Amino acid sequence: MRKPLPRLPLLLLLQGILNLFGIPDGQHLLRGRLGQVGDRGRGDLPDRRTGFGAHQLRRHDLTRASVGTAESCEAADEHGLLVVTEVMEIAQIEGMIPYVDLFQLGARNMQNFNLLRELGNTRTPVLMKRGIAATIEEVLLSAEYILSGGNYDLMLCERGIRTYETYTRNTMDISAIPVLKKLTHLPIIADPSHGVGIRDLVPPMALASVAAGADGLIMEMHPNPDKAMSDGAQSLYPEQLTKLVAQLRQLAPVVGRTVA
Amino acid sequence: MRKPLPRLPLLLLLQGILNLFGIPDGQHLLRGRLGQVGDRGRGDLPDRRTGFGAHQLRRHDLTRASVGTAESCEAADEHGLLVVTEVMEIAQIEGMIPYVDLFQLGARNMQNFNLLRELGNTRTPVLMKRGIAATIEEVLLSAEYILSGGNYDLMLCERGIRTYETYTRNTMDISAIPVLKKLTHLPIIADPSHGVGIRDLVPPMALASVAAGADGLIMEMHPNPDKAMSDGAQSLYPEQLTKLVAQLRQLAPVVGRTVA
Amino acid sequence: MRKPLPRLPLLLLLQGILNLFGIPDGQHLLRGRLGQVGDRGRGDLPDRRTGFGAHQLRRHDLTRASVGTAESCEAADEHGLLVVTEVMEIAQIEGMIPYVDLFQLGARNMQNFNLLRELGNTRTPVLMKRGIAATIEEVLLSAEYILSGGNYDLMLCERGIRTYETYTRNTMDISAIPVLKKLTHLPIIADPSHGVGIRDLVPPMALASVAAGADGLIMEMHPNPDKAMSDGAQSLYPEQLTKLVAQLRQLAPVVGRTVA
């Protein structure tokens, strides 16, 4: 059994937060003052950030995304936000590095080993989402592709697996959180928004994830979800978010954590 | 949206508790003073309890189980315990009724419709476990077989579903808890012991279940799990249980609950 | 590796065949002159049959089913049909024995161990369907409950398992057929009607099952499926059945079999 790292405050990553400031198209992640994440050796995530629209990269080619980048970066900078964006091919990496605080590797690419290897050669932190049918063992094997390149700023993310149950979008494997905590020192983030895909289920699943030992949460929020470019049905209203953060503050000490 | 019932204290059902008193063979459930469960009209669970060994019924025929019953009942009575036992065929029901506080319907029998219908004709409370591959909709359909007979003292139990993941014994579908809370007034119990099948994962999954809205927990404990007749690997040590109950006391108010 | 039994002709069980003779309500199985099944010691299935409506037992209580029985039995007798019916509880067994040629144990009851044990105490052949989430190992364990009582006239039936795929009703695990053939001497029957739940997919899946080594098929047919009491959407038209049987006659020799 490895010696546990000091328990850091919960990391709360909120997609869509720039919408609060009237910057509508693109999805962004807020670190704000809510928390920070530990890693295996380098300290916390860098402190100042620029801006980048995760969603744009999925919709457009890299050139147009880069244009979007400059604008989003300014906005993020202005509001002190962390920039997280999904990377989908090797050719995007180099252009993204100056703008991005945290690469997100999507569930569909968790076994895109060539991409993993290249991310391992960068020194930008990576949030790797569990593949929709990946075993816990396969999550760790994929992580090794990144770690073996020397990039230790890696977070793993439970975001739901595919089962026969169709009521929820996916089935969140909450037990994977304590299992992964046992098997690795890497921070484990939970993504209840994609895990269940239904707004009203996000708060209870966020609480459950933290109760089970998650080091952080990634959630979607939107001041006007019906007008969201994507994932509106699973985006929290701002008032839901406020209530949830209050509950997380109460819950964190039960499992020896804090909310910054 | 239905008007929510008043929130009752969490129900904690502990299998194997008679072992603490030196009564070794058989599995029993403790209500003790930890909580009680609400139902759709009849009030709390009955107050007097007798004793019955759930496990024996699986191993022996009804006659021998009835012999075991008398002894277990006395012990349970003496220690103020609730008696819960698994019922596996129609012919067992009548003989069990005088001794049992709560019928447990196992996951394998969740779609044994003839048995369900007969349990609906009794007035003994029933804890119905979700089938290992049952959808949430099928859980509700099976519940109707019991309710339609007029037995409203029904609790539903999430105890893990079968997925491709083999690290844990089953995959606990924690999201089924808030979904079921939305769709029905019936109390929802979580069974982390069977859900994960690994002792050290039981406490985090118990906390997660309550954080997600569970009305109660059913867990296995044993003073000497290596000598347990069954399910030793997932039985909590007494000291783990003590620590967990302390955490549950802290957690309950976050979700508007108490631990009695 | 056990010495293989002599290869018998394919067994074709056709549900709904009495409808061809204007006996509309109830589902019946035809053996007719198409084939017969081997077992582990007793020879072929008995040769003369009576009549029984499988479907009625699901809908009505035993008394009314028994009434239905007498009529169906006469019809079956008259047309030389085999009578197969689903048994759902222990109390039904005794009353059914005089009328039934083959007990069908439904997928939902594959782990209803008390019922299995009682069926093992009879000498009526049993067709045991694989549970919707049962592993191959669990199929064999359930089979042991019947065999250990001395009833060796047991056939196992692959009828589809539950997966994430929703296009078909279930996912037929065709590979379970050669696996089971390797692990046991028991005849393996395939049920493409329930396996896929879509009429036009039944013939290709029937052919695939036999190509993979199945000893027989159970299929639903109806002269007017839109008016079928149940399962109309997966019932073959008579002309589809005629064409399929012709294809099976061609296919059987490829895998060393015949169609009688």
Add this chain to the structure above:
Amino acid sequence: MRKPLPRLPLLLLLQGILNLFGIPDGQHLLRGRLGQVGDRGRGDLPDRRTGFGAHQLRRHDLTRASVGTAESCEAADEHGLLVVTEVMEIAQIEGMIPYVDLFQLGARNMQNFNLLRELGNTRTPVLMKRGIAATIEEVLLSAEYILSGGNYDLMLCERGIRTYETYTRNTMDISAIPVLKKLTHLPIIADPSHGVGIRDLVPPMALASVAAGADGLIMEMHPNPDKAMSDGAQSLYPEQLTKLVAQLRQLAPVVGRTVA
């Protein structure tokens, strides 16, 4: 319902065939004289072929693979073989085009949309394997990424999905074959080697796939499987292959096909 294409002979793709000629390291696919594949407008696969080791690309970088290529190409040319190789990142495409007759897109990359789009811009035929947890609908959506670029030489491949069953490596969804045949004109290939992962199960599953309507098979073979660089446990012995091809010749006419 679309008008069916003329039925072409079954396509048999055999990985590892170069080993028969003493060219040991690398996996190759043989078309030989066994058959050819239809497409949506362009005619048969190209007739001239070169040589390429699929496996090498997985193990080495592109430069070394290119070296391997030249040798393998010569060997393939000499023996009249088709060259199929897995492509794993966009940067590999251009270098591969001159050497490759058929790109294989692995199951792990079925939703690597950027790679799919680039393959759609080539005019080299593509064999796209179904993702391990992909629905039939998702297979068709991924196919659109390739077709929309104008590359119509696309074959889809059922190679097993992930279920709870662990006896076989994956569970081959044989019913996906007739479903896909109904929904698209694209040829459907079955991959029983990866589908089950056990040598002795490959022949029955190959027969089942063709009986269900598959347009072709991809299988692994090796003259000495214990010494295979990978996948030895699922590679057919040459004599198994010979017997299977004889059975396929008999089976093909039952479903209106031929083996060339």
